[in-house]
Structure formats: C-alpha cells, structure tokens
Amino acid sequence: xxxSPRHPPPIRSTADFARYVGLARTTVSRVLNRxxxxxxxxxxxxxxxxxxxxxxxxxxxxHLRGKGSAQVGICMENLFTPPMVLKLAALQKRLxxxxxxxxxxxxxxxxxxxxxxxxxxxxxxxxVFIGQFDPTELAARISELRxxxxxxxxxxxxxxxxxxxxxxxxxxxxxxVVDHLFALGHCTFGLLGMSSSLQSxxxxxxxxxxxxxxxxxxxxxxxxxxxxxxxxANDFSFGRAIARxxxxxxxxxxxxxxxxxxxxxxxxxxxxxxxLCVPADLSIVGFNNQEICLMSNPTMSSVDQQIDAxxxxxxxxxxxxxxxxxxxSVVRTxxxxxxxxxxxxxxxxx
Amino acid sequence: xxxSPRHPPPIRSTADFARYVGLARTTVSRVLNRxxxxxxxxxxxxxxxxxxxxxxxxxxxxHLRGKGSAQVGICMENLFTPPMVLKLAALQKRLxxxxxxxxxxxxxxxxxxxxxxxxxxxxxxxxVFIGQFDPTELAARISELRxxxxxxxxxxxxxxxxxxxxxxxxxxxxxxVVDHLFALGHCTFGLLGMSSSLQSxxxxxxxxxxxxxxxxxxxxxxxxxxxxxxxxANDFSFGRAIARxxxxxxxxxxxxxxxxxxxxxxxxxxxxxxxLCVPADLSIVGFNNQEICLMSNPTMSSVDQQIDAxxxxxxxxxxxxxxxxxxxSVVRTxxxxxxxxxxxxxxxxx
DNA sequence: CTGAAAGCGCTTACAG
DNA sequence: CTGAAAGCGCTTACAG
Numbered sequence: 001x002x003x004s005p006r007h008p009p010p011i012r013s014t015a016d017f018a019r020y021v022g023l024a025r026t027t028v029s030r031v032l033n034r035x036x037x038x039x040x041x042x043x044x045x046x047x048x049x050x051x052x053x054x055x056x057x058x059x060x061x062x063h064l065r066g067k068g069s070a071q072v073g074i075c076m077e078n079l080f081t082p083p084m085v086l087k088l089a090a091l092q093k094r095l096x097x098x099x100x101x102x103x104x105x106x107x108x109x110x111x112x113x114x115x116x117x118x119x120x121x122x123x124x125x126x127x128v129f130i131g132q133f134d135p136t137e138l139a140a141r142i143s144e145l146r147x148x149x150x151x152x153x154x155x156x157x158x159x160x161x162x163x164x165x166x167x168x169x170x171x172x173x174x175x176x177v178v179d180h181l182f183a184l185g186h187c188t189f190g191l192l193g194m195s196s197s198l199q200s201x202x203x204x205x206x207x208x209x210x211x212x213x214x215x216x217x218x219x220x221x222x223x224x225x226x227x228x229x230x231x232x233a234n235d236f237s238f239g240r241a242i243a244r245x246x247x248x249x250x251x252x253x254x255x256x257x258x259x260x261x262x263x264x265x266x267x268x269x270x271x272x273x274x275x276l277c278v279p280a281d282l283s284i285v286g287f288n289n290q291e292i293c294l295m296s297n298p299t300m301s302s303v304d305q306q307i308d309a310x311x312x313x314x315x316x317x318x319x320x321x322x323x324x325x326x327x328x329s330v331v332r333t334x335x336x337x338x339x340x341x342x343x344x345x346x347x348x349x350x
Numbered sequence: 351x352x353x354s355p356r357h358p359p360p361i362r363s364t365a366d367f368a369r370y371v372g373l374a375r376t377t378v379s380r381v382l383n384r385x386x387x388x389x390x391x392x393x394x395x396x397x398x399x400x401x402x403x404x405x406x407x408x409x410x411x412x413h414l415r416g417k418g419s420a421q422v423g424i425c426m427e428n429l430f431t432p433p434m435v436l437k438l439a440a441l442q443k444r445l446x447x448x449x450x451x452x453x454x455x456x457x458x459x460x461x462x463x464x465x466x467x468x469x470x471x472x473x474x475x476x477x478v479f480i481g482q483f484d485p486t487e488l489a490a491r492i493s494e495l496r497x498x499x500x501x502x503x504x505x506x507x508x509x510x511x512x513x514x515x516x517x518x519x520x521x522x523x524x525x526x527v528v529d530h531l532f533a534l535g536h537c538t539f540g541l542l543g544m545s546s547s548l549q550s551x552x553x554x555x556x557x558x559x560x561x562x563x564x565x566x567x568x569x570x571x572x573x574x575x576x577x578x579x580x581x582x583a584n585d586f587s588f589g590r591a592i593a594r595x596x597x598x599x600x601x602x603x604x605x606x607x608x609x610x611x612x613x614x615x616x617x618x619x620x621x622x623x624x625x626l627c628v629p630a631d632l633s634i635v636g637f638n639n640q641e642i643c644l645m646s647n648p649t650m651s652s653v654d655q656q657i658d659a660x661x662x663x664x665x666x667x668x669x670x671x672x673x674x675x676x677x678x679s680v681v682r683t684x685x686x687x688x689x690x691x692x693x694x695x696x697x698x699x700x
Numbered sequence: 701c702t703g704a705a706a707g708c709g710c711t712t713a714c715a716g
Numbered sequence: 717c718t719g720a721a722a723g724c725g726c727t728t729a730c731a732g
C-alpha cells in the first residue's frame with residue numbers, strides 16, 4: 001500500500017478544496033454559504049472535508065465578490081479612561097450580536113485621518129468615534145464620510161457640526177449636581193481639573209453656570225479654579241495637590257466639583273491631610289461613578305455615565321444609518337444619574 | 351457652456367479613477383504604490399486627482415492580488431482589568447510602528463474559536479492572545495495556528511503547552527513579596543481572592559508556597575483563605591467582606607496577599623472598620639500597582655507588572671515569528687517589581 | 701515611461 | 717441537484 005504523504009498538499013483556496021472533496025467550486029461555495037438546494041449527502045461530504053482540512057475561505061476574496069457582511073470601524077484615541085473602554089467593549093458586543101464585524105483602531109491624536117482612510121479602504125459601512133477628538137479634524141472626517149455615503153456616529157463629543165451624535169447630557173448632569181449642592185446650602189464652588197477646552201468639559205462648565213444663574217448666583221464670584229498651579233494630569237496626585245492649595249485659602253469654597261473620580265478622591269485626601277473634614281467642612285463630587293468611589297473614606301458622590309443606555313442608543317443609530325444615507329444629522333442626549341454618597345453634605349455654618 | 355453635473359459619476363475602482371485621470375489602471379496603480387519609473391508630471395496628475403476625488407483603493411482587492419501588509423489579530427476576553435487594557439494599547443502602538451495592522455476582537459469566553467477563524471480568514475500572519483483563557487481551548491487554537499504556519503503569542507498566561515509565551519514572572523513576584531514580609535517578621539499569611547484556578551493565580555500560589563518552604567514554614571499551617579465565604583468578585587467590596595470575616599478570628603494572619611489592588615484596598619478598609627490598624631496590626635500587599643494604590647490610606651504596597659518590558663518582548667517575538675514558521679515554542683518571562691508603600695510594616699508582637 | 705492582459709480566490713448568474 | 721464561466725477591484729509580469 002502507498003505510504004501516506006508526510007505533507008498532504010496544502011489547501012489554500014476553494015479550488016484546492018473542491019479538488020480535495022471531488023466537487024466543483026460552485027457546489028462547495030453553496031455549502032459554505034448555506035444555500036438551499038444541495039443534496040444532503042453532498043453537504044455532509046463537504047462538511048466532513050471542512051473538518052478534516054480546517055479550510056477557511058479567504059475573507060478578502062469573499063468580500064470582493066459577494067458583498068460581505070457590513071463592517072463598522074471604531075476610532076479611539078484614549079484607552080486610559082475606564083468608562084470609554086467600557087463603552088468600546090459594550091458597543092462591539094452589541095454590534096456583533098447584530099451580525100456586524102467591528103474594526104477597532106486605538107490611535108494617537110492626529111492619526112484620525114489615516115485611520116478613517118483605512119476603514120474606508122476596508123469598505124466599512126459605518127465609522128464610530130468614541131471620545132474627545134480635535135473638533136476641526138473630526139468635522140472634516142465626517143463630511144468626508146458623508147460624501148461617500150458611509151454612516152458615522154460620534155459618541156461622547158457634543159457640538160460637532162453636522163455630526164450624528166450620542167452623548168451624555170453633561171450640561172444637565174452638572175446642573176443637577178449644582179442644584180443639589182445649592183439645596184444643601186453651598187454657594188461657592190471649587191473646580192478641580194475643569195479648565196480644559198475639551199467639549200465635554202465646556203458642556204459641564206456650561207451646566208454649572210446655568211444652574212448658578214438660575215439660583216441668582218454670579219458665576220464670576222462663586223466659582224474658583226486653581227488648576228493653573230499644577231501641571232495638569234487630572235489624576236489622584238493632581239487632585240491632592242490642588243486641594244492643598246485650596247486648603248490654606250481664607251475664601252475657600254465649600255463645595256468642589258472634580259473632572260473625574262480619581263481627581264475627586266485625590267482632593268479629598270489632600271483636604272483631609274490639611275486637617276479638614278469631608279463632608280463637614282466641605283463637599284466633593286466626582287464624575288464617572290467608577291468603582292473607586294466606594295474605596296474612599298467617606299465614599300465619593302459622583303455622576304454615572306449610563307453606559308448601557310448610551311450604547312443602546314448608539315447601536316440603534318448605527319444600525320439605522322448603515323447603508324442608508326441620511327441627510328439630516330441626528331443627535332441624541334442620554335440623561336445622566338447623580339449618585340449621592342458620603343462626600344457631600346450640608347454646607348458648614350460661617 | 352455645459353452645466354457641470356450635480357452628481358459627478360462616483361469613483362469606486364481604479365478603473366473609474368483611471369478613466370477620470372485619463373491614464374491606464376496600471377499607471378495609477380504604480381503611483382498609488384509609489385513605484386519608481388513614472389514621469390513626475392504623471393505622478394502629480396494622479397495625486398491631484400486623488401485629492402479631488404478622495405478615491406481610496408479597495409483594501410480587499412489589494413490584499414487579494416498583492417500580498418498586502420502583514421496583519422496581526424489580537425484576542426481579548428477581558429477589558430475590565432486595567433493592566434490588560436494598557437498592554438493592548440501598547441502592543442497595537444508598537445506593532446503599527448513596525449508597519450503591521452492589528453485586528454482587535456474583544457469577545458466572550460468560549461468565542462475564541464470563532465475569533466481565530468475570523469483572523470485566519472483575514473489572512474493574519476500572527477494571532478496574539480492577551481489574558482487568561484480556557485487552557486484546553488487555547489492549546490487547540492495554537493496547534494491549529496501552528497498547522498497553518500501562522501505565528502502566535504500568548505501574553506500573560508503561562509504553562510500553555512507548545513505555546514509561544516511572554517508572561518510576568520508571577521512565581522518570582524510572590525516569592526519576593528513573601529521574602530520581604532518574612533524579613534519583617536511575618537509568618538502567617540491570609541490570601542484574598544487567590545483561590546481561583548486560573549493559571550496566573552496558580553503561578554502566584556506556587557511562588558508563595560516556594561518562598562514559605564524556603565523559610566522552613568509549613569504552607570498548610572501558615573496560609574489561610576476565607577474566599578469561600580463570599581460569592582467571589584475580586585473587587586473592593588469582596589476585599590472588605592473577607593477582611594471583616596478575618597478580623598474577628600483569633601488566629602488571624604499578620605500579613606495579607608490580595609489578588610489585585612482593589613481587593614487589597616477593600617480589605618484595608620474592612621480591617622480599619624473593624625478597628626485594626628494597617629500596618630501596625632497587619633500588612634497588606636496588592637497586585638498590579640494601579641493608580642488606586644496611591645489613593646488608600648495608608649498607600650498600598652503592590653507588585654508592578656512591568657508592562658513596557660512585557661510588550662517590548664511581545665512585539666519582538668511577534669516580529670521574529672511572523673512569516674517564519676518556528677518549530678520550537680519560545681517562552682519569555684519578565685521580572686516583576688515589588689513596590690513597597692505604607693500598607694506593609696513589621697509584624698506585630700504577640 | 702505607459703498600457704493591455706492575466707490572475708489573486710471567491711460568488712453568482714446561467715446552463716445543463 | 718451540480719458545474720463551467722464570468723467578474724469583483726486590484727497588481728504584476730510582459731510588451732511596446
């Protein structure tokens with residue numbers, strides 16, 4: 001009997017594979033794509049051979065000829081902010097459930113053009129931007145996508161002209177926080193790490209100012225910011241350093257609004273180190289409602305981003321837009337949720 | 351003069367585009383791929399048209415005909431552990447600098463087969479697994495990849511047979527921690543969230559046992575674990591609950607080793623709530639050296655994962671293996687770094 | 701320096 | 717129910 005060859009001929013194409021099974025490429029293709037009208041015995045024969053050889057059709061050829069399933073490209077510049085990572089994971093999961101393949105590119109700021117180009121080359125039906133991008137650059141990419149009839153969605157960055165957007169109601173979130181603190185007797189507010197010009201921060205400042213104005217407080221007088229004293233990092237150490245700077249000031253505010261939870265907790269520690277009590281002497285509110293809010297002493301009040309609701313809306317918008325060029329831009333705003341914990345309390349008496 | 355048409359004919363292929371420029375597809379292709387030997391004036395003409403039309407060649411056709419640049423698929427099941435996310439981001443960046451395109455798939459446990467299949471269909475030259483996977487399943491995927499001459503690399507999971515691996519020296523890490531605590535007079539150790547059978551945890555327990563044995567301590571007597579009292583989550587609340595359980599025990603250990611930083615900090619808070627002092631009454635060590643280690647009071651001693659060194663090694667291995675089938679599996683171990691902070695101190699006198 | 705033709709690995713009419 | 721041929725959008729020898 002003939003020795004079986006050490007290396008059976010490698011199978012690299014449906015042609016090779018069809019030869020191996022003893023059928024035409026057409027028939028093999030039909031089985032691969034579960035088309036009806038193939039004799040059961042033939043189907044089984046092909047499937048057995050599939051198991052034996054482990055053959056996988058070349059996705060590039062599949063997409064070139066057939067349409068291929070719709071694909072979504074996801075751009076992210078920042079994988080260091082936990083809520084964004086959660087959004088990414090949730091979105092990919094949701095889209096895959098709908099039969100869409102996602103391409104994820106984590107890229108440096110300024111590479112957005114290259115990344116979109118790559119997604120276009122990969123025939124993406126939609127491109128999603130998660131996070132905060134350069135607004136001019138982003139707007140340019142979006143009009144490019146519009147021109148090509150490729151859907152797009154911006155998650156978390158508001159006020160990009162012409163953009164389909166889903167974003168947390170950051171304005172409303174901060175209004176709610178300030179209203180709440182005002183009701184507790186607070187009239188002076190320190191801002192921690194909120195001096196950047198990212199749109200998300202602008203929105204939050206706008207909400208703060210709106211709430212103050214509604215309570216007939218003068219923003220110029222009630223808001224204080226010492227961010228300029230520190231090289232900005234918006235992390236724990238930053239919060240602690242800024243808190244130290246605030247602690248010694250006679251006109252120190254009674255409530256503090258932090259850019260994120262780590263900064264808020266840093267500030268809490270900084271104030272405590274300076275001998276101040278939270279919330280007896282001052283209140284602090286974080287943002288994002290991360291797990292670390294439970295770790296501080298007292299626990300940290302914060303604003304929850306409602307990630308599930310955001311991603312639900314995002315997936316719905318993508319599915320609705322993909323393949324159908326929509327002229328008007330769609331903007332959806334997700335209500336936030338203030339979570340009160342131990343770091344907020346009544347304003348101290350003077 | 352003729353009115354310019356509202357909608358110029360859409361350009362969807364090099365054929366359309368070549369017609370638009372008035373050249374042959376061949377010439378256009380040469381310019382697109384920066385081949386030499388095209389008249390400068392022609393190059394400029396094509397580039398101008400490229401700007402005007404925004405034409406992007408179809409990546410699927412490019413890959414089908416030419417070889418296409420090498421591609422790397424990255425599998426992850428878990429985007430919730432910050433160090434893993436950092437590794438992912440660092441790796442994609444490193445590989446892109448080398449001209450490799452990455453496909454990232456974040457998938458549920460058990461989907462690893464589907465994901466690898468997809469990467470194979472996409473003609474990936476290498477597949478990388480970051481995190482902890484089902485060992486049997488992972489081994490099966492790796493032998494499949496081996497068979498096809500596709501490179502692979504497992505990051506962070508040791509002891510997968512036949513696998514190319516780069517992983518933190520978790521055995522050595524825990525040996526170092528125990529040695530350090532032993533030198534401070536600790537002879538009894540509580541394990542927090544370390545009872546899982548993930549390989550990474552097995553490695554760490556092995557290091558602990560090895561160190562104890564080296565100091566002539568009996569692991570059976572010096573180690574305590576109460577994980578079974580809680581539905582396991584390995585987060586802050588879990589650590590706090592377990593600490594409460596330990597606090598009331600007369601034979602409470604003097605040192606605690608936690609599965610991660612959040613658990614360690616939870617335990618610290620739990621012990622403090624029970625009236626115990628850290629590190630006067632007991633010492634605690636976390637794992638991962640995340641930013642939150644600076645947020646607790648006292649600050650948390652921890653083990654740093656040396657992410658940069660890990661990813662440097664990973665990128666080097668991938669580049670070395672891609673395209674060149676290597677028979678022997680390569681295993682690289684990265685030394686960890688113990689970072690001592692306020693949560694560890696001398697063992698209390700009895 | 702430029703172009704017409706062949707072919708990458710698939711799927712999809714069209715025939716049988 | 718199965719197969720031979722055409723064609724997806726590129727690049728690459730091969731000619732001129």
